[in-house]
Amino acid sequence: xxxxxxxxxxxSVGGVRTAQALRREGHVGRIVLVGEESTxxxxxxxxxxxxxxxxxxxxxxxxxxxxxxxxxxxxxRLGVAAVRLDVAASQVVLADGAVLDYDHVVIATxxxxxxxxxxxxxxxxxxxxxxxxxxxxADLAAGGPVVVVGGGVIGAEAAATIRTLGHEVTVxxxxxxxxxxxxxxxxxRPLEELHRRRGVDTRxxxxxxxxxxxxxxxxxxxxxGAVLTAATVLVGIGAVPNDAWLADSGLLIDNGVVCDRYCxxxxxxxxxxxxxxxxxxxxxxxxxxRVEHWTNAVEQGAAVAHNIVHAEDLQPYSPLEYVWSDQxxxxxxxxxxxxxxxxxxxVGDLSAxxxxxxxxxxxxxxxxxxxxxxxxxxxxxxGRRALNAGATDFEEFVAQIRALFAKVSAPAAP
Amino acid sequence: MKVQIDSKLCQGHGRCYDxxxxxxxxxxxxxxxxTPLTADGNVPDGREGDTRLAAANCPxxxxxxxxxxxxxxx
Numbered sequence: 001x002x003x004x005x006x007x008x009x010x011x012s013v014g015g016v017r018t019a020q021a022l023r024r025e026g027h028v029g030r031i032v033l034v035g036e037e038s039t040x041x042x043x044x045x046x047x048x049x050x051x052x053x054x055x056x057x058x059x060x061x062x063x064x065x066x067x068x069x070x071x072x073x074x075x076x077r078l079g080v081a082a083v084r085l086d087v088a089a090s091q092v093v094l095a096d097g098a099v100l101d102y103d104h105v106v107i108a109t110x111x112x113x114x115x116x117x118x119x120x121x122x123x124x125x126x127x128x129x130x131x132x133x134x135x136x137x138a139d140l141a142a143g144g145p146v147v148v149v150g151g152g153v154i155g156a157e158a159a160a161t162i163r164t165l166g167h168e169v170t171v172x173x174x175x176x177x178x179x180x181x182x183x184x185x186x187x188x189r190p191l192e193e194l195h196r197r198r199g200v201d202t203r204x205x206x207x208x209x210x211x212x213x214x215x216x217x218x219x220x221x222x223x224x225g226a227v228l229t230a231a232t233v234l235v236g237i238g239a240v241p242n243d244a245w246l247a248d249s250g251l252l253i254d255n256g257v258v259c260d261r262y263c264x265x266x267x268x269x270x271x272x273x274x275x276x277x278x279x280x281x282x283x284x285x286x287x288x289x290r291v292e293h294w295t296n297a298v299e300q301g302a303a304v305a306h307n308i309v310h311a312e313d314l315q316p317y318s319p320l321e322y323v324w325s326d327q328x329x330x331x332x333x334x335x336x337x338x339x340x341x342x343x344x345x346x347v348g349d350l351s352a353x354x355x356x357x358x359x360x361x362x363x364x365x366x367x368x369x370x371x372x373x374x375x376x377x378x379x380x381x382x383g384r385r386a387l388n389a390g391a392t393d394f395e396e397f398v399a400q401i402r403a404l405f406a407k408v409s410a411p412a413a414p
Numbered sequence: 415m416k417v418q419i420d421s422k423l424c425q426g427h428g429r430c431y432d433x434x435x436x437x438x439x440x441x442x443x444x445x446x447x448x449t450p451l452t453a454d455g456n457v458p459d460g461r462e463g464d465t466r467l468a469a470a471n472c473p474x475x476x477x478x479x480x481x482x483x484x485x486x487x488x
Binding site for chain 2: 043298376378384
């Protein structure tokens with residue numbers, strides 16, 4: 001495939017790492033990386049943390065060094081969105097009218113923040129991109145209380161960051177505890193307590209009725225009748241796949257690009273999808289899944305690169321889910337499934353300050369299904385290996401992690 | 415090619431030592447280390463791809479890869 005061209009659409013982590021993986025897998029033709037934003041490709045996880053806090057400048061977020069671009073021989077087309085995919089002609093059409101012919105195209109356009117359903121004059125933000133966070137920072141600089149709507153990863157991390165910057169912060173979420181889509185109350189309640197200890201007013205189990213006013217003078221009406229005043233509101237209520245540009249492509253688009261088990265669009269052997277925009281047939285599950293985690297974008301990019309370069313050795317993609325979140329001094333890591341099934345064991349103490357603990361989860365058959373670790377990577381990586389190996393006896397695993405905990409929590413020798 | 419682990423950046427995601435267990439290891443807490451193969455900072459010949467793979471998978475950019483052997487100026 002020496003003369004073949006792969007066009008990768010999307011310059012966030014999924015697209016960038018796919019492009020690099022193609023070269024690593026031995027692709028020798030052109031690799032063109034298209035990105036809507038003119039900024040050099042940047043990593044998004046720090047946006048709600050170090051970048052929002054002003055601790056890191058933009059250059060710390062770079063996904064590619066000039067050396068890495070040269071090593072992978074990438075052609076970057078930044079600052080111009082792809083506006084149309086012509087599957088029949090094998091062409092990507094860009095906003096400036098340019099047309100890119102491809103042999104394979106990888107759709108890695110990610111997701112966009114779900115827009116706020118509550119309209120106000122100004123001062124209501126979502127965060128997803130660098131520009132979003134710059135806009136939020138500009139309003140935060142004027143001071144005043146902040147209401148964060150949504151206690152998921154983005155909302156909870158941003159609340160921690162904004163509180164640490166010194167603002168009064170209130171978090172509102174109709175679910176019972178923070179990160180409720182990832183972890184149960186056994187982790188969510190201690191996490192909520194951490195926010196409260198740090199001075200955040202938390203309103204879980206309460207929804208938002210409406211937001212009125214404008215920047216510096218907003219009111220947030222809650223479903224329990226309470227009214228909060230805020231200078232700035234951040235709405236973090238999830239993301240939706242960035243697939244509107246594919247509406248007339250003829251591809252099956254349904255909450256993302258619908259793909260087979262090889263992450264190849266069900267309609268074309270030359271169209272692939274990676275990251276938040278990809279909904280693929282994971283062989284473990286009855287229906288297609290879409291995963292918005294950073295590591296999924298990177299691993300799926302590697303899988304797609306392999307499948308493009310080694311068409312004779314197509315590999316189904318079936319990753320072990322892994323996600324992390326940093327809030328105050330909590331480094332929270334989650335592998336596998338922590339929120340399903342009822343049985344769990346806690347090793348260590350999540351309510352200690354600082355916390356150091358792991359929560360281990362089992363299914364009805366007594367097998368390990370997931371691990372949540374706080375400020376303690378060892379049980380997480382131990383659990384990931386066990387989950388990859390499969391059929392790990394839960395009681396034995398609990399004993400193993402308890403022994404690890406006894407080892408690291410023993411007083412140091414005098 | 416040269417490689418380092420920035421231990422101030424490493425948060426123990428464990429991606430590097432899962433993906434290239436002979437090039438990267440872990441300490442008692444789960445944070446990444448180099449191994450006897452990489453302890454001198456040099457990537458063994460032929461292992462550049464695995465090193466790049468580990469770096470690409472590090473969420474903290476804590477696997478520092480130097481494409482040119484900058485000290486190799488004999």
